[in-house]
Amino acid sequence: MRLWTMFRYQFIQNIRDRTTYLEMMLLPLLLIFILGVSLEGAFQTPPVTDTKAIYLNEDQGPVGEAFEVFIENLENERFITIRAASTLEAGMNLVEDGEGHAFVHLPVSILEEDTGMIAFYGSPTHPLQASIVENAIKNFISGANTVMAMDTTGMEGRLDYQGSNIVERPLNVSHDRPGAMDYYAVTMLVMFMMYGTNYAVFGMKEAYLSSTGNRIKSTPIGSTEHYLGLVLSNLTTIVLKALFIIGFTYFVYGVNWGSNWLMLAGIILLTALMAVGLGTAVIMITRNETLSGNILMIIVPLMTFFSGGFFQINIQQDSLLYRMQYLIPNHLSQSAIFNVIYDGNTERLLLVMLMMILIILVTYVLALLAERRYQI
Amino acid sequence: MLLEMDQLVKRYHHDIVVDHLSLKIREGEIFGLLGPNGAGKTTTINMITGLSKIDQGSIKIFGQDLGINGKRIKEGIGLVPQEIALFDDLNAWENVAFFGGLYGLKGDLLKERVQRSLKFVGLDEHQKKFPKKFSGGMKRRLNIACAIVHQPKLIIMDEPTVGIDPQSRNHILESVRALNREGSTILYTSHYMEEIDAICSKIAIMDQGRIIAQGTSDELKKMISSEERILLTVSDISYSMTEEIKKLKGVIDCHTKGQEITILAKKDSALIGQISLIISNLGAEIHSLQVDKVTLESVFLTLTGKTLRDAE
Numbered sequence: 273m274r275l276w277t278m279f280r281y282q283f284i285q286n287i288r289d290r291t292t293y294l295e296m297m298l299l300p301l302l303l304i305f306i307l308g309v310s311l312e313g314a315f316q317t318p319p320v321t322d323t324k325a326i327y328l329n330e331d332q333g334p335v336g337e338a339f340e341v342f343i344e345n346l347e348n349e350r351f352i353t354i355r356a357a358s359t360l361e362a363g364m365n366l367v368e369d370g371e372g373h374a375f376v377h378l379p380v381s382i383l384e385e386d387t388g389m390i391a392f393y394g395s396p397t398h399p400l401q402a403s404i405v406e407n408a409i410k411n412f413i414s415g416a417n418t419v420m421a422m423d424t425t426g427m428e429g430r431l432d433y434q435g436s437n438i439v440e441r442p443l444n445v446s447h448d449r450p451g452a453m454d455y456y457a458v459t460m461l462v463m464f465m466m467y468g469t470n471y472a473v474f475g476m477k478e479a480y481l482s483s484t485g486n487r488i489k490s491t492p493i494g495s496t497e498h499y500l501g502l503v504l505s506n507l508t509t510i511v512l513k514a515l516f517i518i519g520f521t522y523f524v525y526g527v528n529w530g531s532n533w534l535m536l537a538g539i540i541l542l543t544a545l546m547a548v549g550l551g552t553a554v555i556m557i558t559r560n561e562t563l564s565g566n567i568l569m570i571i572v573p574l575m576t577f578f579s580g581g582f583f584q585i586n587i588q589q590d591s592l593l594y595r596m597q598y599l600i601p602n603h604l605s606q607s608a609i610f611n612v613i614y615d616g617n618t619e620r621l622l623l624v625m626l627m628m629i630l631i632i633l634v635t636y637v638l639a640l641l642a643e644r645r646y647q648i
Numbered sequence: 649m650l651l652e653m654d655q656l657v658k659r660y661h662h663d664i665v666v667d668h669l670s671l672k673i674r675e676g677e678i679f680g681l682l683g684p685n686g687a688g689k690t691t692t693i694n695m696i697t698g699l700s701k702i703d704q705g706s707i708k709i710f711g712q713d714l715g716i717n718g719k720r721i722k723e724g725i726g727l728v729p730q731e732i733a734l735f736d737d738l739n740a741w742e743n744v745a746f747f748g749g750l751y752g753l754k755g756d757l758l759k760e761r762v763q764r765s766l767k768f769v770g771l772d773e774h775q776k777k778f779p780k781k782f783s784g785g786m787k788r789r790l791n792i793a794c795a796i797v798h799q800p801k802l803i804i805m806d807e808p809t810v811g812i813d814p815q816s817r818n819h820i821l822e823s824v825r826a827l828n829r830e831g832s833t834i835l836y837t838s839h840y841m842e843e844i845d846a847i848c849s850k851i852a853i854m855d856q857g858r859i860i861a862q863g864t865s866d867e868l869k870k871m872i873s874s875e876e877r878i879l880l881t882v883s884d885i886s887y888s889m890t891e892e893i894k895k896l897k898g899v900i901d902c903h904t905k906g907q908e909i910t911i912l913a914k915k916d917s918a919l920i921g922q923i924s925l926i927i928s929n930l931g932a933e934i935h936s937l938q939v940d941k942v943t944l945e946s947v948f949l950t951l952t953g954k955t956l957r958d959a960e
Contacts, residue, residue: 277749285737483731487794490697490729491750492722 274493278501279508282479286471286509297516300464304521307460308453311583315452323401325408326372328357331382335390339378342412352408367393373401376409450528450614457527458613459581461517462605465543466572468510470565472551475502477561503548510544530613539612542628543605549635550601556642579603604628650675650710650802650833651696657704658691658857665691667857668705673835673850675801678828680848681837682948688857689837690730693806696835697727709802723751726795726832730806732787734779734794740766741775744793751798765793769823785816792823796832803827804835809843821847841944851944855952868947875900877940878911878920883933885909892926907935 287293327343329336347354355372357363363375375393382390392409394402450458479485479502488498518540521527529536555564576582578593579602587594597603604624611621651673658666666688673679683689694700696707698718707714709721734743744762753761766772769789779787788808795803805824809817824847828834838844844851845865852862861868882889885904893902898914913919920937927934 273754274750277746281738281742281746285735288737483729484733484735486699487727487729487733488750489699490727492719493750
């Protein structure tokens with residue numbers, strides 16, 4: 273009951289100043305929109321335009337003829353240039369010399385040979401381009417191989433290739449990778465949740481450390497109820513703000529938040545706990561609301577910056593900075609959310625969540641130790 | 649006995665703030681604790697309300713040991729702290745309801761008690777207003793409403809009238825009397841001796857962490873009834889003048905401030921003549937002369953050697 277009273281009235285205070293609360297919800301939405309629209313270009317995958325395919329068609333039969341039609345159509349595509357090789361050896365050498373990224377060989381009388389198969393050789397030094405050639409002609413090869421297999425078993429098959437079957441499709445259409453809006457929705461959400469540290473600073477100062485806090489301690493409320501009531505109300509305030517941002521960006525901006533809502537909710541809760549813990553630790557150590565506010569006003573944008581919140585930063589894997597990122601709450605939260613949305617590495621997700629829990633524990637222990645230091 | 653403190657000691661580092669303090673407050677009393685800043689009044693109150701740990705000694709409230717039944721005891725205590733301890737972002741009604749909730753009130757009973765408390769302090773028409781829009785006096789009254797919402801048996805008021813206008817002060821003093829009439833025992837601290845003198849049935853004078861005297865107002869005054877305070881306004885005060893006066897038999901203390909000389913002395917009709925002679929011999933003139941009646945101020949001065957306001 274006393275816990276509920278503590279929770280309820282602290283929550284009322286957190287949302288009492290409706291203008292500020294609304295600003296704190298609208299500002300991230302505005303930032304997500306501005307950053308998402310203006311930096312969309314930086315999130316587009318550049319088209320691969322310099323793919324070079326080499327082929328040798330020695331078959332005079334129907335497969336060879338169909339292949340020639342296929343090659344003619346392929347030559348019309350902008351992203352690929354095609355060149356014929358005179359011999360098998362010449363074709364292989366062109367790939368080895370880097371003149372071609374992949375080599376396709378149709379042997380003589382392909383339908384008459386028992387083991388006659390269309391061969392594909394990809395350049396190991398240009399795997400991306402090789403895979404593009406492979407994908408482009410995969411349908412043809414598989415179709416032709418099927419016809420050949422049917423032919424060898426006496427079944428009648430027909431290979432009738434007409435026109436290009438290649439469709440240009442940006443990689444992020446199906447949300448395999450985040451677009452700018454998707455990206456900034458996550459990073460700004462985390463940043464503004466981290467600004468929720470201010471609720472903890474305000475709450476702890478007003479209702480725990482001030483004369484009003486002392487007055488509360490003189491009532492029959494237990495110290496755990498007192499502390500927990502404050503933490504829960506601040507936590508709820510931050511979570512509600514996060515849910516509003518997620519809901520709005522999902523329905524209005526069409527941001528991809530994935531389908532694992534339960535896991536996402538868990539990460540949001542951990543992030544809010546980190547924010548409350550961090551704010552509580554800072555105010556308990558400094559005992560000064562203004563100083564704490566100023567410290568967090570500097571720390572939160574810095575954490576956002578080093579987590580790539582404002583723009584993506586490429587940090588070399590296994591470098592010191594890369595490892596240091598695992599100590600930044602924003603980075604941990606962002607990593608966890610991206611992993612959940614884009615079906616990332618489960619092991620990494622677990623590691624990140626473990627680090628989040630560790631940070632939460634450290635901040636709360638620090639706050640407790642600081643509180644004990646000042647007990648009279 | 650409602651409140652019993654026995655050999656209470658509180659130390660901060662190497663300083664003793666409360667020094668073997670023993671005090672007993674009976675049910676139904678308005679007990680005044682008088683002392684300058686740093687006397688240890690607030691520290692004593694903090695120990696009673698569980699805000700400060702007790703280094704030595706014991707406190708019994710409602711017959712129960714505070715160290716053992718702290719939570720239960722707190723249910724029967726209402727604290728009016730020296731500083732205004734309210735939430736600026738909660739309105740008057742919510743502030744009182746919040747503390748009512750912490751004291752375990754709920755539902756209709758809570759609503760009724762909140763309404764009653766606000767009416768008691770004269771703020772029922774301002775219940776939807778926020779404390780930041782209140783005057784100093786209104787804030788002090790709301791501060792009291794938060795402490796009485798649960799109708800406590802013991803109300804501790806730590807300097808509840810600091811920095812307010814006379815009208816609000818009178819309202820608060822009247823409230824204290826009314827709360828006492830309704831059955832609450834009150835522990836009241838103040839710098840204003842006239843307040844303590846006016847409302848307290850028993851008074852303890854505290855200095856440097858110790859109780860140096862206690863009793864009713866009359867009992868304390870009787871303790872120094874053999875003394876009087878002489879106030880003189882003189883044209884030309886000199887160091888030798890005060891030194892000469894101090895040498896007179898029966899003079900306890902003599903100090904000057906501007907054109908005034910204050911003398912604390914044993915009652916002696918011949919003394920005024922001797923003082924007049926010293927002053928005129930030194931070529932000065934007496935403009936005015938006043939012999940004060942015994943007040944708590946003079947009791948305090950006699951017992952501690954300083955005035956309360958000097959001590960502040």
